[in-house]
Amino acid sequence: MKSISLQTELLLKLEQNHRLSRPEWLLLLTHPSKELSNEVFSRARRLRDRIYGKKIYLRGLIEFTNICQNNCYYCGIRSGNPKVERYRLLPKEILACCRTGRDLGFRTFVLQGGEDPFYTDEILTDLIHKIKQEFPDCAVTLSIGEKSKESYQAYFDAGADRYLLRHETATKEHYQLLHPKELSYENRIRCLFDLKEIGYQTGCGFMVGSPGQNTEHLAEEFLFLQRIQPDMIGIGPFIPHHETPFAKEVKGSVEQTLFLLGLIRLMIPDVLLPATTALGTLHTRGRELGILAGANVLMPNLSPVNNRKQYELYDNKICTGEESAECISCLAQRLHSIGHEISYERGDRIKAL
Ligand code: 5AD
Ligand code: FES
Numbered sequence: 001m002k003s004i005s006l007q008t009e010l011l012l013k014l015e016q017n018h019r020l021s022r023p024e025w026l027l028l029l030t031h032p033s034k035e036l037s038n039e040v041f042s043r044a045r046r047l048r049d050r051i052y053g054k055k056i057y058l059r060g061l062i063e064f065t066n067i068c069q070n071n072c073y074y075c076g077i078r079s080g081n082p083k084v085e086r087y088r089l090l091p092k093e094i095l096a097c098c099r100t101g102r103d104l105g106f107r108t109f110v111l112q113g114g115e116d117p118f119y120t121d122e123i124l125t126d127l128i129h130k131i132k133q134e135f136p137d138c139a140v141t142l143s144i145g146e147k148s149k150e151s152y153q154a155y156f157d158a159g160a161d162r163y164l165l166r167h168e169t170a171t172k173e174h175y176q177l178l179h180p181k182e183l184s185y186e187n188r189i190r191c192l193f194d195l196k197e198i199g200y201q202t203g204c205g206f207m208v209g210s211p212g213q214n215t216e217h218l219a220e221e222f223l224f225l226q227r228i229q230p231d232m233i234g235i236g237p238f239i240p241h242h243e244t245p246f247a248k249e250v251k252g253s254v255e256q257t258l259f260l261l262g263l264i265r266l267m268i269p270d271v272l273l274p275a276t277t278a279l280g281t282l283h284t285r286g287r288e289l290g291i292l293a294g295a296n297v298l299m300p301n302l303s304p305v306n307n308r309k310q311y312e313l314y315d316n317k318i319c320t321g322e323e324s325a326e327c328i329s330c331l332a333q334r335l336h337s338i339g340h341e342i343s344y345e346r347g348d349r350i351k352a353l
Helices: 002-017 022-029 034-052 091-104 121-134 149-158 172-178 185-198 215-228 254-267 277-282 286-292 325-337
Strands: 055-058 060-065 108-113 139-143 162-164 201-208 232-237 341-343
Touching (some): 002 022, 002 254, 034 254, 121 139, 215 254, 232 254, 277 286
Parallel strands (some): 108 139, 139 162, 162 201, 201 232
């Protein structure tokens, strides 16, 4: 009983100061009760509603290549998986996805892909120019991995507005457990600092319940987020993919993901926080629950229907039907059922502090 009230006190402190110390995070993150979670959710909702109201921002996700030069142990499209049928969309096909999206009402396109060297800086900057020219009222978000600062600058100068690069874990040793030695924690973090410095609205994030993750790691996540102050934070449960070294690992939990979403909202009240596809994959109402825990962004799939199955980062990734861009009216209904509504604005971060 005593520790529950202590944890509640920490919630109040977090809501007021937007930061906690390492020991405080450890205490808050250890064995949260149902009551504590519910307390987090209602406080997170209140904070979010004060800034963003009941509006949920939409991002049209275009998964434009599943070819990747990296070999992350968790990811289904890793280079070491010979079983995936690989695909690349040409710039004109990507533009066609944007057109479909614009007609459906989307004002943000997220260009996400593996680290595919086919897309040179020249191809990418040309594409970004074309998108911004044809859709001047839309934001372009890139999610294409680790690049040099010069490349990031070139995309920004071409008109890219936002960049998503999950750091995956804030602990170096844990990073090494999730990635082959060719990938370095230092470079990942360098990328995030470069992106911020250039002026992108920058998003980072991590998987919940990835192999080897413990409470100390989670405390480290929050300390890291406090330090880097991202504009967007993407978190979702780890889900094993059968053709990866982590095929037999245990999946992350929906409850824990929801709890962490709520805490993130309390820590950075004005952050853009998606209820992710991975959450929707583990629970039919996962994304609604994410919104009820404090999220305010959804990223429906705008990729060509034929390619969706091929962009399989983890097993059973939802990719057709109600969660996709075509069924905006189903989405609107689902949001309405929990007291929310779709926003057709660009959905930039509203700086509240
Ligand atoms: N389970 C959950 N999320 C995953 N991602 C990659 N593989 C998995 C998996 N097996 C996430 C990573 C990556 C994002 C695009 O998808 O966090 O940054
Ligand atoms: Fe492509 Fe990790 S497998 S970046």
